[in-house]
Amino acid sequence: MPRVDFLGTGNAFSPHGRMHALALIDGKILIDAPPTVITQLKRTGHSSGDIRHLLFTHWHGDHIFGFPFFLLERKYVTNRDSKVGLDVYLRPGGRKILHGLCETGFPGSLDSLDSMVDWNEEENGLIGDTGWRFIRFPVNHNPETDPHGYELIHSSGFSILHCGDSGPCSEIDRRAPDADVIIVEMGVPDIGDFPHHHRPSDVVKLSERNPHAKIxxxxxxxxxxxxxxxxxxxxxxxxxxxxEDFDALQIFDDGSFQIINKKSKK
Ligand SMILES: [Zn+2]
Ligand SMILES: [Zn+2]
Known part of the structure; x- marks a missing residue:
């Protein structure tokens, strides 16, 4: 049964009690690679060596700075025999950014990057044999970061709209009616105008426009x-x-779903 684990739920500023936002789907698909991605995987009993697919939303540090650590651990610890391939889904231009990050972080150690990663610059397609497919779409965030969100559609028909780091925008509104669950990044409070981020009042409006979907x-x-x-x-x-960090979305075969809260599990 499909499942999404939220290994972090905080914005770039690491609010008290939250690590950077990070979603893990079915134990093998990661959305983004925040600075402490390795810690976040380990705390929940996962291994970088089990990850087969990594989808990037945009080029901000809280979403990508863990990439060199992630690759380094795979190369030297969790995937030494290179048995587990890694597909990285990204926009054109991202490869150069990620190469630069790896060279800055661990010069000389990740020269073999292109042999460790299969780069996928398609805008839509299957996510390997996971039963999920993706459609990438542009969103409204700092334009220098080439921001995007993902429609994630399971073979069962269940549909998740991951809005990426974004303010309200027509591309999200166009896709929201088809989504069972909408994951939205609420990066700032209601203390001013922030067109590149969702505030609580924006999330309320998104929910009002889409009463069918769980936000x-x-x-x-x-x-x-x-x-x-x-x-x-x-x-x-x-x-x-x-x-909250370590909450999970469990999806059942009949299309119903449940949110599992770590505190209410016992
Ligand atoms: Zn962010
Ligand atoms: Zn951002």
Missing amino acids: LVTHNYSSARGRQEGFQMPALPEKIYQL
């Missing part, structure tokens, strides 16, 4: 539930679920 909030600017420091979690309608 899952990640990349949250607020501290985790129950933390006294920093920004407090905003009160949002029940239809909108603000994820």
